[in-house]
Amino acid sequence: MAYDLEEQEQLATLKAIWKQYGNLITWILIIALSAYAAWTQWSNYQSNQSGQASQLYEEMQKSVAAKDDAKVQRAANDLKEKFASTSYASMAAMVAAKSAFDANDLTSAKSQLQWVVDKSKNDDYKAIARIRLAGIALDEKNYELAMTQLSGEFPVDLQAEVFDRKGDVLVAQAKIDDARKAYQAALEKMTDKNSARQLVQIKLDAIGGSAADAVVVNK
Template sequence: MAYDLEEQEQLASIKAWWSKYGNLLTWVLIIALAAYAAWTGWNTYLNKQSQQASQLYDEQLHAVEAKDNAKVLRAATDMQDKFSGTAYAQMSALVAAKAAFEANDVDNAKKQLQWVIDHGRDAEYKAIASIRLAGLLLDAKAYDEGLKLLAGDFPAQFAGAVADRKGDILVAQDKRDDARAAYQLALDKTDQRSPGRQLIQLKLDAIGGAPAKAAA
């Protein structure tokens, strides 16, 4: 009898607790389950997007090998329209820019590089696009635009390449003192083992620069 009484008290306590907190607990569970379902669905969507983008990127690379530049550009446009949130979109735009440049289609090369700068999500890809676009602006004698493009923040590993490109533009402007400083900085920020150091040193020497300092 004592056991039955104790059990009844426990049941009464549980009922009282449920009466007070049951609705809240139910809503918490519903929200948690909905959040989990949304998270699972979103990841499934992202995986599907990534797979489709990967297939389109492979098609683009085949078009590059075939030198079908129109198809290369179409693939880049499709990638940007449908899969702009994936890394493949940035990679695809860089591939399209290179193919366009090699086909003497400078306008489309610039367009693709600018897309990466404006819409890219990874600082590394944006840095690559900025350096390459600055080179095209140098060729077009748009020196101020090129320097402005290189004035932003870049990942540390691109410091040497950015300074080198600045040096090229400054030489074209006949600003030799500034160019020497830029090339020296490029040497300081470029790894000693990098094959690009020799070219930077040659450019520095060509404008009467001092011997290269040890890399930082």
């Protein structure tokens, strides 16, 4: 096939460009395709992981219903070991902590909650785990540790519960004035629709507080 002069010049230009940049273009294409393949593989892997974790979590729930704490702990540990990157691992650890607590196994309960604090990628789970660890520390009369767990930043929607738990710890320490302030702070952060509001108010009244001392937030 014969080319006219203009076409021959265009071909020559293309050959020169390819000679200069061909390898670079090829590597860019290879990198792009490799990245896409890796992303696709990772997405499939994540989907598969989530599916397997979901099945194991459902099986664990059956053990919870049967009050078989030993099986609950094994399932939770399996989820943490094999599917730590999924939300099911954190949920399983929280459920296992409650199961262990109900079985009076505080060591396992604390271990499960601490895993959530250290490993979970969900800030709400981390915060709830810290609040529950504070509750266990309170039961064990380790008031300093309880207050340590309740220090630092917490999500806005959990701050009322933090102040409520602080009030409990302060009452146990006979620091009534500080406890009153903590309960009042808890009420200030609760809406009038919060189911826990009445209980906090009862505790506040019991140590000489009153509804007038707290700012009611109606939402």
